[in-house]
Amino acid sequence: MANGFALAIDALADPTRRAVFERVAIRPAPVGEIAAGLPVSRPAVSQHLKVLKEAGLVRERQEGTRRIYRIDPRGLAALRKWLDGFWAGALAEFKTFADGASEEQP
Template sequence: MSDQAEAVLDALGDATRRRILERLAAGPTPVGELAASLRTGRPGVSKHLRVLEGAGLVTHESVGTRNLYALAPAALVPLQQWLVGMWDSALTAFAEEASE
């Protein structure tokens, strides 16, 4: 597994971070809006966003006094490749077992 796929899995291991990504799928969102929709304080959401940004899953842009966060779906590609490889291996092993 690549380091990037590992970082993505680590970041997605937390339910709050998964909820943040789901909300960002609708478009760029300010921290305050994310915090209000999650019933989590801004400092807690900011901490989760730093983890997601470190994994490459989100980007942020400062617009005036607001920090807008957006989904960076390209970061999911290494994880997708790993999952496809695992699936292919499992199917191959099943086919070999079934043919015996």
């Protein structure tokens, strides 16, 4: 997981894949159940889950013939880390260069 952040943000950028992720985040679920609530086929969901797993965003646990997917906090942590470091820098820049700026929302 060298460039975990790039993988994570790339994974969550796709709307369908993000829907899969948000569905898994609500409650762990098997692949078929996830696919049932989405407008794509089950193999498509499998592919999305593979990408999410490689990005450290979900985990799987085998249970009989089913694979239960759940959230993996590491992916979200990578996102948060990037955003946090960025947030500070952005605000610092903003404060430095917008000292006497009073015009807003053009």
